Amino acid sequence: MTYKFIQAKHYTPGRGGKKPHLIVVHTMETPENEGRAAQVANWFAGATAPQSSAHYMVDDKQVLQSVKDEDTAWAVGDFPLNQASLSIEHAGTASQTAEQWQDTYSKAELALSSTLAAELAHKWGIPAVKLTPAEVLAGKSGFCGHADITAAKKVAGGHTDPGVHFPWEFYLSAVKAKMVK
Numbered sequence: 001m002t003y004k005f006i007q008a009k010h011y012t013p014g015r016g017g018k019k020p021h022l023i024v025v026h027t028m029e030t031p032e033n034e035g036r037a038a039q040v041a042n043w044f045a046g047a048t049a050p051q052s053s054a055h056y057m058v059d060d061k062q063v064l065q066s067v068k069d070e071d072t073a074w075a076v077g078d079f080p081l082n083q084a085s086l087s088i089e090h091a092g093t094a095s096q097t098a099e100q101w102q103d104t105y106s107k108a109e110l111a112l113s114s115t116l117a118a119e120l121a122h123k124w125g126i127p128a129v130k131l132t133p134a135e136v137l138a139g140k141s142g143f144c145g146h147a148d149i150t151a152a153k154k155v156a157g158g159h160t161d162p163g164v165h166f167p168w169e170f171y172l173s174a175v176k177a178k179m180v181k
Contacts, residue, residue: 037057110170
């Protein structure tokens with residue numbers, strides 16, 4: 001599927017000859033509200049953009065793309081892992097509870113995200129499996145959270161998203177179901 005594209009200001013053209021083998025799940029660390037994907041995509045594209053970017057932004061109503069799959073987003077703070085990954089930002093926070101991940105907004109967001117993730121996993125041959133930090137470091141292919149990269153690289157005070165209550169089993173089951181269609 002083609003998604004509305006708003007080019008991020010900071011990214012690296014190409015992937016240094018590498019093919020992505022990771023899909024990294026992030027939270028935007030923002031409230032879950034209408035238009036959040038567009039707000040974050042425009043922030044990444046704006047004059048005051050941070051020295052970061054992501055491939056996709058998802059909220060409860062839409063998916064937007066800010067970096068082409070064939071280019072490197074500045075999403076995980078480690079250039080080789082940035083080259084190896086596709087990053088999906090979700091409205092919400094790492095501190096969300098399991099119940100908050102089950103509200104109407106999050107369910108709609110995860111439905112859109114799992115469709116996107118299934119498309120990406122199919123396109124790039126990435127299995128819908130959750131990787132441990134050690135597996136990320138070992139170069140395995142699959143899904144991880146930004147927190148797993150923080151743990152793998154032993155970054156003190158690093159990112160904790162998408163949080164300990166992110167519904168990985170539910171999410172990856174949805175990705176797998178959509179990959180077979």
